[in-house]
Amino acid sequence: MSKTITRFYFFLLIFSLGLPAFAQFRVDVSGIGLNQLPIAVATFRGESGAPQKIASIVQADLERSGQFRGVDTTGVALDEGSRPDVAVWRQKGADSLATGSVVRLADGRYDVRFRLWDVVRGQDLGGQSYAVAQADLRLAAHRIADFIYEKLTGDKGAFSTRIAYVTKAGQRYQLWVADADGENAQSALASPEPIISPAWSPNGSQLAYVSFESRKPVVYTHDVVSGKRRLIANFRGSNSAPAWSPDGRTLAVTLSRDGGSQLYAIDAGGGEPRRLAQSSSIDTEPAYTPDGKSIYFVSDRGGAPQIYKMPSTGGNAERVTFTGSYNISPAISADGRWLAYISRVNGAFKLHVMELASGAVNAVTDTSADESPSFAPNSRLIVYATQQQGREALMTTTLDGKLKARLAGQNGNIREPDWGPFQKQ
Known part of the structure; x- marks a missing residue:
């Protein structure tokens, strides 16, 4: 089973290659923009x-x-x-x-x-x-x-923002915070068990993530400056895929406490979760729209994973992706215009971008193992994980795919990127 498929089901994330404890980056830009x-x-x-x-x-x-x-x-x-x-x-x-x-x-x-x-x-x-x-x-x-x-x-620059990502060295997993160009990496958390799905809070002060230190997936929030963290979801079964609401007050999470993986909303400080939809299918990977009124998510309710949209308070869902038979990992741009996601095409997992107003879809990569897209806060670039020459790496791309930059670890691989919000100066 591929790592992308494994990510959809959120049972376990397997890292097959050892990663360095310190991730130093270099930036290689390729392509020509118009x-x-x-x-x-x-x-x-x-x-x-x-x-x-x-x-x-x-x-x-x-x-x-x-x-x-x-x-x-x-x-x-x-x-x-x-x-x-x-x-x-x-x-x-x-x-x-x-x-x-x-x-x-x-x-x-x-x-x-x-x-x-x-x-x-x-x-x-x-x-x-x-x-x-x-x-x-x-x-x-x-x-x-x-x-x-x-x-x-005329657009706001996002160079002074930060990214988060995960590495593994031997049996040691680390959650890192780095500059948007990948430099100046600082370790936020180290664990002997997997860490997945880091997600920045809207004000950039916290990260939500999933840790397996309890021998099962559990959701925490983590204060970036102090290092203090709070246990948010540790219910029976799997707790995964945290996503912040735009006001920072709520997390959408995927829980299997009532059987199959379903979407719930939970207070960002913890508490009793509220189920958002009644479904016998697997629903996961929630992503709020910038206005907080809707949630995009992945569901196999049609027989195979596709991206759907429903009100953030719960309710009926409408299907969003119709191109391709397997679409996962939705990310919404801050301006609300674009949906980035991963689509399986002839066995390869490729980053796609949809213009939401028109529904037009473009494949923007020529790699075959893309994962975890995340928009820059100015909506002009996407960071994602992929494999090149057998090694895992982070890439950024313009929305049209014409220009890419590789943020490559010198001696290993890097996973699970999430691009943080604008910082107050």
């Missing part, structure tokens, strides 16, 4: 003496988004006070230019400043400054990328 904006990110003056290369992080963020194409700036260092020769940058093919500086302060912090220029019009598009601890230099770079992305595309 109408990419050419941008030059000059070396920040003073960054050679800093532990993080701010300009490189900013450029990697922008290129990974699929919206930007980098312009060569080799040998050029400009600070935020420099007035660039826009004619030179136009000749290089750039439409915009980012400049900046990094200065170490007396208290050990770093002063990071930048400015963005429209070199076509010769306009100063503004800038920002951050005084940050050394550990937050990467966060400052991501926030610079967010500023540039929003200024030039």
Whole structure:
């Protein structure tokens, strides 16, 4: 039985390959997007003496988004006070230019400043400054990328958000929290038993997940900062697939306490669950819509797993997926426009994206073992797990599949990604 099928039934998640205890990532971008904006990110003056290369992080963020194409700036260092020769940058093919500086302060912090220029019009598009601890230099770079992305595309950037994922090393499972580019990973939980289905709370302060430490699947919530956790669902049978409501007050979960796997709503602080539907089929993998009024979920009530939608208070369900005979793992974009899911096609499990208004569906990958799609909070990218060259890895893709970035562990495999919400600055 494939791991994707096993995930649907939620009886046990089997990791077949050992994973590293520390997951360091590199980003490899492939593919060509249409109408990419050419941008030059000059070396920040003073960054050679800093532990993080701010300009490189900013450029990697922008290129990974699929919206930007980098312009060569080799040998050029400009600070935020420099007035660039826009004619030179136009000749290089750039439409915009980012400049900046990094200065170490007396208290050990770093002063990071930048400015963005429209070199076509010769306009100063503004800038920002951050005084940050050394550990937050990467966060400052991501926030610079967010500023540039929003200024030039009109959409909010999601580079300063976080992802969660799971690894296994020997008999040790770990839940990790990392930057959206996969770097700066911090272990949130370690266990000798499997951890699956991490899900961020809407405010980004907690993760819900399933742990097998009780020798069966049990749902916990976990405070990311303090490490404190709360047991939410430990009923008879299986407790799995937690999903937060948009207001953070409720979790939809899959319980088998009354027989087959069914959907329930439970208070985020715990308590008695309320069954959402009466069905003799397997219902699982709930996902709330952004307005909280509906839940998408997977059911085999038609004979094979398909994605359905019903009111979040329970009630009649309507089928959503009709292309393909086996569709699981629904994820809804924050703008409510897109449904990402995994479809089995000729024995291969591939990531698909549906435009909900029209019902149009596109396969966006050429891999065969895709799992666990999750949208960026700006709805412009999807992170998912897959296999490449026999190894498990995380990928991000644009919604059209034209540009992908691999977030690959150096010595092992990574699973179960979930992309966190926007962070308050």
